[in-house]
Ligand code: DOR
């Protein structure tokens with residue numbers, strides 16, 4: 001049997017939700033990853049240091065015994081986020097950044113930023129305090145084609161942010177296009193990107209394969225094959241700017257299999273195994289550890305993990321559903337095989 005032992009990875013972009021839903025999905029992540037950056041797009045959104053402190057405590061309390069998982073937190077930016085709130089976040093010790101959702105871009109983004117002009121003071125304060133900006137990089141302009149929203153965001157917004165605040169460290173989250181990859185590759189120091197398993201493994205045909213496939217709908221939406229190839233090339237390159245962020249985003253089955261389904265793909269059940277597949281297909285399993293376990297920690301200036309996980313080249317069948325606090329969750333690759341499994345699972 002082929003096995004692959006790597007330094008334990010971190011997930012730098014994760015949706016955990018809250019309450020019983022959070023408790024249902026947390027073990028999948030905590031068995032694989034040492035740390036995860038937990039997204040703040042809850043209802044209501046996590047816009048204060050105090051709210052994030054309580055949310056973090058709920059996550060820690062829901063951890064199964066024996067798992068030493070550390071949630072890292074990020075503040076939900078709004079038009080009204082004050083420099084004082086940024087300073088409180090920075091002093092907390094557990095908040096490492098703030099997340100910019102353009103208002104209306106995605107799930108629970110209604111309280112997000114309506115104009116970049118509104119957040120310059122907060123972004124300046126973040127630069128001073130050393131907090132990292134995480135960006136959902138899509139314009140919300142209804143006149144812009146949904147497949148072009150990321151590329152437009154680069155030109156209209158992100159390039160200006162990066163230039164105007166040279167000390168601000170920025171993660172362009174879940175990049176999906178060749179344009180975004182190129183922007184990050186050539187940007188000034190302090191700019192990086194996360195890449196999801198679905199954007200490495202699937203192109204937009206997967207949304208329409210034999211019929212409409214709501215479980216392949218996420219935001220930013222899957223793109224063309226040439227974009228996927230650019231993402232694979234970036235992730236498997238030796239460029240330290242690209243690292244792992246699953247964007248695992250659980251939604252109850254009935255909220256996806258409906259006339260207006262939610263955006264989000266659940267991948268935490270195989271949050272490292274799916275990347276192993278993508279890296280193997282590219283012939284670059286040797287780069288998986290850097291992408292999954294080193295570059296993100298280095299960018300966020302936290303120590304690399306010292307323990308390891310072992311992956312085995314043994315196919316396993318993903319369940320059709322997982323229980324989800326009285327509902328059901330349809331995971332990525334449901335009912336099909338994944339080529340790698342986590343040792344001990
Ligand atoms: O597909 C997505 N789901 N994209 C996002 O930006 C948000 C996420 C969610 O929270 O469900």
Ligand code: ZN
Nearest residue numbers: 013015039247
């Ligand atoms: Zn996300």
